[in-house]
Amino acid sequence: MAAADPDLPAVAGPVGGDQLPLWRLEIGRFLVAVAGIAIFLAVWTGAAALMPESRLVSPAKAAEDLVANFVFSPRLDVFGLGDAGYGLLMLYTLKNVLIGLSAGAASGILLGVASVFIRPLRAAIDPIVLVMGTVPVLVAAPLFLLWFGIVPFTQILLVAFYSAVMMMLFSQKAVENLDPIYERSAMTFGATLSQRLRHIFIPGSIPELVGGLRITLASAWGLEVFAEILGAPSGIGQAIKALTNLNNVSGLLACVVIVAVVAIATDALLVLLARRITRWAR
């Protein structure tokens, strides 16, 4: 191979813009992001100052409420939630989402991938997916509630159902979007269908599957909380419902913040995990 040519520009290094060292660029971006969040909190605080406490409270007040009621919250007791605080109730929500998502996503991916290869399965699944892919899955929440009652299974089923439909769509797309040249190439090396599935289709579609899983997870939180507000034995949604009846804005905001933090944290975890599996895709 040719020796490095001094006249050629370096291949690596920051692309375009000023020749700032990479770490300074990163720190700059981090500071800008922090400033952005600071502005957001400042606007929120300002708006709260202009409004009565029964409408909006400042982030500091909401945080205070959150800390005070995180583990135990006597005011939720009258609603039959015991003295469990927001944090404990959130555990119920977290558990339901994780169970529902894993069960639903696993079956959805399995069916979606299989349907690409098995024509009759595809013919049966496609119309269902076509309809369910456009339907707001939460319309099923009242029905599930009527059929199965106020038990954890009702909410888990809703999340699982939603995750299955979404991941079926995403996995079908992911396998189909994979450049057919890879399968052709594998065939010239004598790979059988199961080998192609294992070495080509599954690794090749993982980046898209992760993207789909992130979208599904993000929506699953809302779905679970909604199902809990509608009727559940426990969960942060029940706390939200109770606090609504109490007209307690600081508590409501605190609960929404908890859900948001957990949603953001689980998403970040998923990204970290995926990055390890898909190191090849940058």
Place this chain on the structure above:
Amino acid sequence: MTSLAMNKPDSRESSGKREAIVSIRGLSHSFARADGTMVTALHDISLDVSAGEFVCILGRSGHGKTTLLNLIAGFLPTKQGEVRVLGRPVVSPGIDRGVIFQRDAVFPWMRVTDNVDFGLRMRGVKKSERDRIVTKYLGLVGLSSVAKVWPRELSGGMRARVAIAAVFANDPPILLADEPFGALDYVTRRQLQVVLHDLWRSTGKTVLFVTHDVDEAMTLGTRVIVIGNGAIAADCSIDLPMPRTDDVIATEHGLALKHVLLHHIGLE
């Protein structure tokens, strides 16, 4: 000069004594356009390729070269006529025909070694044996230092080297290449031509190499088949000495051959 004699494929005698490794008879192929009209891509192609030949299939874009190669590779079903490889009709891709693709087909989710190792792994070759073969071919294409690297970290030329090593490691008797160096810069292309040619000479494989570049065909081929409008327009042996340096091609004989090829491809 015998090499300038333009033979119809069926009456070719110069290498006809040996058993044909690839044999094509009366092959035609047409596609349906999106609007339903049919386009004829290939029309009544007959062709024999003997073991050890380096056949360049030369022609302009859209004249059927890739279709011909895809039919031999088994990517397209043979509808009319016959394609035989090693005496058996082609029905699907197989490990007797290695393919170097026009576009980058190196698996991005496998490291360089795993890409080269792929075919051997699929066939269940022993690990120690695989390691030996992979190391050997990575060395031959000059990739030993990047064996554990992801493909995205490589340049296009280096990925083409991975593709070459992967095919040779799998050791198919026949190698099909579809303009594999078309997207590379001039210098890289010339370097890779040398890599491929050296490997061909040391292994004695039969190569069918599709290209639109007359110079590339003359640099590599022992025989050039010109395809025009889906039919064989010319079939010439290139009896220039090897290696085919620029000086060899610039001889009177070389230039005469080039004029013949340019004529058949549609220039001059």
Place this chain on the structure above:
Amino acid sequence: MSAGGRPSLLVRLRAGLTVLAVLVASWELLSILVTAKGSYGEPLVPGWSYLVRNSLLRMSDYWDGSFGVPSPANGGPPTYAAAFLALAEASAITFARLILGVGAGLIVGVALGLVVATSDLARRLIAPTVHILRMTPFLAMIPLFNLWFGASTVGIVLFVAYGVTVIMFIGATNAATNVPNVYFERAATVGASRAAVFRYILLPAIFPEIRSSVLLSLGLAWSLIVAGELLGAQSGLGVIVTYALQFAYTGRVLVVTFLIIFYAGVSFSLFEVISRRIIDWHPQVERRLR
């Protein structure tokens, strides 16, 4: 066997009808097998005849008796006319909220997105906040919107508009930053004004990408409107479900559910048809070789 393409339209249509027939038949079978009743005596799995003759008919309960069509609420007999009028009225209210919410969200979201996209600093400054808002489940915020704007049309419209704004803002900034710079450079070489660049370069160039965001917003909007009406409204399709839920009228919940599924499907098809027309120019990238 290798990864196949999509089956032809005819095959898909036939398969679709078969699946539909199988689903309809299995539901009927299930309704015969499962005879359990809800707390107010309604079957938990009502058969088709019950759905039409009882649940659909009793939709007239939600009619107020205008236009001289008698309503059971005023002591009249339940009629299909009243039932359809009740459903039509509720649908119209829900549709109006949906259109207002989606429309407002689209305009505000795209406008804000394009403004922010013009400045790299602004984009980076606002990105973490937008990420937080995007990741905060919209559905968990329904009670907040009810509290702020009342459990009314205004609250629901603003709630839908908020969700759509967030999605469209992200879609618009991404689309605008993804437009190849060479288009702007070419426009500059012919001396295009800022307005002309906006009208002839930016808007058409972002449309294909915006299109998928709009599709996403539409799906989200249907979820938000249904959830919003279920958890706090005095009118609309969601309210019929809320009432029916209180008396465990499974059949009535089902009727409205089917109606919403139908509406959502129609709105998506309509969107497909219209947006296809607008992006006719877009080069379809042929990735599959067949």
